[in-house]
Amino acid sequence: MTEDLKFSARGRALVGQKMFAVLEQARRIETAGEKVYHLELGNPRLAPHPAMLSRTVQALVEREVGYTQSAGHPSLRQAIADLRARTWGHTVTEANVVISPANLIISQFLDLVCDPGDRVVFFTPAFPSYWAAAIHIGLKVESVPLDLATGYDLSDDAVDRALALAPKAIIVNSANNPTGAVYDRAQLERLAVECDRRGIWLLSDETYGEISFGRPFHTLGGLELPRLVVMSSFSKLFSVPGYRIGFLIAHPKVAEKFALSVSTLISCLPIFTQLGCVAALDHLDKYTEEVRHHCTVMTDWCSEALRKSQRLAFVPPKAGFYFFLDISACGLDDLSFSSMLLERHQTAVTPGSSFSPDMTGHIRIATCGAALDVHEGVRRVVALAESL
Amino acid sequence: MTEDLKFSARGRALVGQKMFAVLEQARRIETAGEKVYHLELGNPRLAPHPAMLSRTVQALVEREVGYTQSAGHPSLRQAIADLRARTWGHTVTEANVVISPANLIISQFLDLVCDPGDRVVFFTPAFPSYWAAAIHIGLKVESVPLDLATGYDLSDDAVDRALALAPKAIIVNSANNPTGAVYDRAQLERLAVECDRRGIWLLSDETYGEISFGRPFHTLGGLELPRLVVMSSFSKLFSVPGYRIGFLIAHPKVAEKFALSVSTLISCLPIFTQLGCVAALDHLDKYTEEVRHHCTVMTDWCSEALRKSQRLAFVPPKAGFYFFLDISACGLDDLSFSSMLLERHQTAVTPGSSFSPDMTGHIRIATCGAALDVHEGVRRVVALAESL
Structure with missing residues (x-):
């Protein structure tokens, strides 16, 4: 049957x-x-960087095979906070950082802030996981297409159209997968500030930011906005997609929700892979x-x-x-x-x-x-x- | 703000x-x-068994740090299928097996078969992740308490009460966390067969089955029922909770849904930890x-x-x-x-x-x-x- x-x-x-x-x-x-x-x-x-692999191996040899905190291993959260604080020009602490697989962060973000039937905006073409997560949750996806003619850059018009849709959340992805576009700084910042003013949640997926070469990459991390979640991943930065380690930086109240979500869904991530990432950050x-x-x-x-x-x-x-x-x-x-x-x-x-x-x-x-x-x-x- | x-x-x-x-x-x-x-x-x-750690290390040294299939690494799915086929007395193939963190399997199961407001039954006391997942999804949890006086065994009365609640799903957990009870074989089988007859989904969490010592453990895996999902984990069997590797065995159509869920949520799990688990199974x-x-x-x-x-x-x-x-x-x-x-x-x-x-x-x-x-x-x- x-x-x-x-x-x-x-x-x-x-x-x-x-x-x-x-x-x-x-x-x-x-x-x-x-x-x-x-x-x-x-x-x-x-x-991958040898230091990353050897630290992971060392942790395995030392039998670091137990549970750790749901929000992430403290040393990795601290290392990421320190790294971002150096370049973002404002305080970032462990309380702002949660470790989770980057693909899961996308689902977690949409699930934490949207209810079924809510509207979410993607600038298209957009990474398939955004679609998969939104459809799974039952969201109404509104596409705002970007153009080949303008190199798929985030245009003034695209930002206006996204905001006019008054969605619950927007995902923006610069540097972009799949187009390789690095978005215009002024438009990115306008999007973030306007989202905050209108109470729209914004996920800035900056997974490819540090591997921009054709145009200077601009992070939204410099803005301290309570509804802004900035995410990235070790997968592409360090050529270790199989480590399944990503991270997000957000307001402590938002970070706390993500940590509860990690606890509920996957308990925590391995210690040995997280310690490998700590070692890698020295060589970023x-x-x-x-x-x-x-x-x-x-x-x-x-x-x-x-x-x-x-x-x-x-x-x-x-x-x-x-x-x-x-x-x-x-x-x-x-x-x-x-x-x-x-x-x-x-x-x-x-x-x-x-x-x-x-x-x-x-x-x-x-x-x-x-x-x-x-x-x-x-x-x-x-x-x-x-x-x- | x-x-x-x-x-x-x-x-x-x-x-x-x-x-x-x-x-x-x-x-x-x-x-x-x-x-x-x-x-x-x-x-x-x-x-942990040295063979498990050394296979994991070997995979890292060989740079097995890429993506693999969402349903799990083929060699691990096959090894689990072979293992279960040996003891369950019926065919188990790779198509029945999906690799996922055991804690996530609980959420995935409830999310795949229940809609918000649906009724789910736990025999209590019950593992906190069942509660966390059900509450997160918005399910109505009905407790069927088991008694200290009977060693927290699954009683005839408890099975009747669970079935009478006509829930969308039931989770049963023998050997049990937190009571250490190993459930009566006849009651377990009656529960499974009656669930199937009534169209109730059943998750049999058998994570602690193989470490029963005070009473022979009985798996529900011997029954081939389309709405029965049997799950376990490497965490406790091999003392590696930090590997975050669990697995489930189900009807191929159900397994396919779990694989799509893994793809949507976490893409896949690391190759090197999965290969470590393959090596461990030789020493189970x-x-x-x-x-x-x-x-x-x-x-x-x-x-x-x-x-x-x-x-x-x-x-x-x-x-x-x-x-x-x-x-x-x-x-x-x-x-x-x-x-x-x-x-x-x-x-x-x-x-x-x-x-x-x-x-x-x-x-x-x-x-x-x-x-x-x-x-x-x-x-x-x-x-x-x-x-x-």
């Missing part, structure tokens, strides 16, 4: 993250013995300089390779390692293009509709993987585009 | 896990330079034999020590490492007793009301910690009880 399995509204509204479904599909092909070129996930293959500037250099080189190389097809329109990223490609000149929608690319050319990418339902004329490719995957994968994207 | 911070209904309904709040309080005392005896958390201090029988031996010895020692006070009523656990103590003869409620114990006797325990709001005449102590904590902590519990 499995036909009548009835799930809850939230259970029925689960969509997950498309790129993980693509990964699963790709792994099945690999299990069958074929090579797949992975451009679907932002899964950096740069070597030098390590991210290397990451930025790597991203710059890959961006130049990929831009040149992709320009070989007139059928692929894009702006090279100013941060991170994603290209959001307009494939509409190819005459196939995103799902058809992606599945043909995977089945005939063994190359995995993420369909554009994962970033906004109307973006069926796009795909996203990630250029942070193993060099072979990136070079050969990009070549195959171009080859398919040209063959259509 | 932080006074008017307005959280969602779910945000307002966050209570977290009391034992993590106690841990936080204890750590503050420790930071001030005082020793605290930890009996609040089931935080085993036995050495021998390692848990050692854990059972340790628990038996500690249970005998603690029972004898606790019997020194006439004011502490309890039944020694038949599994795991918790004592649920009736302190009502002491003339203090659980919160007063616990805070006096922490402040005057530097010993942290979990108040009984965390396991059911009406159980203010109880405390739970965990005897799996460092030997010094357990011996000295238990002595202090007895000393306080006698001094009142």
Whole structure:
């Protein structure tokens, strides 16, 4: 009698993250013995800093395998507070910081401040987890599209439109995944200040901020606003997405709610991975300089390779390692293009509709993987585009 | 303007896990330079199996720090499926298994099958995470209390009462936290079969099953029922709560929902911890034999020590490492007793009301910690009880 399995509204509204479904599909092909070129996930293959790995190993050897505080290991919270206090120009303490997987922070934020049916605004294209979390919770998502013509920058008009929708919450993501845009400072600050004035919650996802190379990145952390939550992650900064460690900085009353949410959902995170992150932070500037250099080189190389097809329109990223490609000149929608690319050319990418339902004329490719995957994968994207 | 911070209904309904709040309080005392005896958390201090740690370290050294499938690393899902298939007497495949932190599985289960306002039944006293998750989601919790007089066993009457409440879901937990009871096989099976017949979802939390020593543990895994989810965790079996790895076994359609939920909430879990768990499973029988031996010895020692006070009523656990103590003869409620114990006797325990709001005449102590904590902590519990 499995036909009548009835799930809850939230259970029925689960969509997950498309790129993980693509990964699963790709792994099945690999299990069958074929090579797949992975451009679907932002899964950096740069070597993590040795100090990070060795501190993690040391903690394991010392059997640091117990529980720790739900808000995060005190030494990691303190290290992050110190780091931000240095650059943000105002006091940041442990009470402002909560450690949680970055992907979970997105769900936690929306769940803490929105009730089902509430309106939330994303500037699109937007990271699939925002969609997955909002749909799961039962929110009404309003898209405010940004344009290829202006390099997907946050425009005056886009800010006005977002505010005019009077949502419960807005998520803003600079440096951006998937476009690689780094947003205009004045517009970002206007958005934050106006959100506060109107009682709108704002999540500033700054995961890729420190790996901006084409334009100076501006953090919203300098503003002390009670409804502003600033989040980031160790995944991309330190090439360790498998550590599953992110963090947020917020007003202490808001941080307290996040800590209760961590306690309720996952109890706490491992000590050994958190201690590894503490060790990594000592090397942040030098390590991210290397990451930025790597991203710059890959961006130049990929831009040149992709320009070989007139059928692929894009702006090279100013941060991170994603290209959001307009494939509409190819005459196939995103799902058809992606599945043909995977089945005939063994190359995995993420369909554009994962970033906004109307973006069926796009795909996203990630250029942070193993060099072979990136070079050969990009070549195959171009080859398919040209063959259509 | 932080006074008017307005959280969602779910945000307002966050209570977290009391034992993590106690841990936080204890750590503050420790930071001030005082020793605290930890009996609040089931935080085993036995050495994990060397093969588990060394496989984890090896994976880190080999830089297995990327993403993996949301449903779990294929090798771990397969190893768990093989393990269960051997003892459950029916086919279990990778498609039945999802890897997720055990605490999250509780939230995921309730969230996947219940809508706000739905009724859920717990046999009480019940693990605080069940309460935290249900309250967070907005469920109506109905307690079916079990009795000290019958060793907190699952009785015929308790099963009838649970079913008569016609809830959307029931959570059953044998071997039990906090009572250490191992439930009667016939009642457990009757509960499961009747739940299925009536369309009630059932979560069987079998986290402590393999560390039963006072009565043979019976798993519900032998029944193939579409609305039955069987969960367990590596935390207690292998003394690695800090790994944050649990697993569930369910009908493939249900497992698929859990995998989508993992994808939406946390993307996936680390590869290196999952590979450590694969290595540990080769040693499950021998390692848990050692854990059972340790628990038996500690249970005998603690029972004898606790019997020194006439004011502490309890039944020694038949599994795991918790004592649920009736302190009502002491003339203090659980919160007063616990805070006096922490402040005057530097010993942290979990108040009984965390396991059911009406159980203010109880405390739970965990005897799996460092030997010094357990011996000295238990002595202090007895000393306080006698001094009142």
